[in-house]
Amino acid sequence: MSFGAALKQARESQGLTTQDVALRTKIRGDYLRALEDGNTSLLPERTFARSYLQRYARELSLDPAPLLADFDRSVPASAEMTQSLRGPAARPGPRAPGRGLSPALLAGVATGVIVLAAGGYYALSALRPAPAPAVVTPAVTPEPTPAPVATVRLSVSSVPAGARVYLDNRDLGVTPVRSFPVDARRNAQLRVEAAGRAPLKETVDLSRSRNLRAQLRPTGQNSALVDLNAARAARPAPTPATGTVTPGGSTTPTTTTPAAPPAVAPTPAATPAQAVNVTFSGASWTRVTDAAGRVLYQGTPPAGTVKGFPKGVTIRTGNAGAVKVAVNGAAPAPLGQAGQVVTRTF
Incomplete structure (x- = not known):
């Protein structure tokens, strides 16, 4: 079996393609196919071709020696190369002084150095690990922390009791509503409704806690909203006692009755x-x-x-x-x- 047929049979038995072997050995695919076909005219110089054959055989776990021998029989070395590897032929007579090395020997040495350098380069290329891709960590922009929302308390009573209370269309239940927690805000729409009564619709300031009372009057009249905290703060202080001077010179003390506070309907039990x-x-x-x-x-x-x-x-x-x-x-x-x-x- 020729060296080419042996290579092809071994490759196919291992389920490999010439492209697979080319990736492993760093040898061009057309050179591998030329070795398998025995087409030496497509191969490079004989020295490189023998190096490729040897590497191909070792990759397929074959003994390269008999394959190289068959290759040498197919592609014999030229006479000049054989003479350069064996050394100069013996000539009679004394050797001329000062004679240097023959050009053929220098060419053989240079070729050997090139083959060794190429083999070392391919070996290092196969062993060198591929560079790891650079990992770019994106910059993380911290999200702004939202400002906390303040909570206030809303109390709503009504006359009569049992009215339905809505805040910004949210159902808070029926009165009395006591200390209902809501988000603080300037303009909130308060609505209080009861059957047979005029509905109350007001914009209220909820930047602070509020205690409100809805005076729901019969249908056809205007309902009113009373701030109980403001009503208590607006109550006047009692007026001090004063006196009246009589014609006899005596003073008759008089007591001024304090003004009655504004009428506020009590919250029914x-x-x-x-x-x-x-x-x-x-x-x-x-x-x-x-x-x-x-x-x-x-x-x-x-x-x-x-x-x-x-x-x-x-x-x-x-x-x-x-x-x-x-x-x-x-x-x-x-x-x-x-x-x-x-x-x-x-």
């Missing part, structure tokens, strides 16, 4: 119509319906919210441990365990 108070200690979706099935409230109020409802309501909540119910002024009790879905009628 809780009546049986608002006998069920619900306190939310955490987030919990809740729906409250009356005996007729009408929805009185539905939503997830913030923690700390207190809502009042009449007796006979049905409460359904998705987190019973965060909802406490007080009936007729009794101590509030949780509807159930945390995360428990409960439906109860009071």
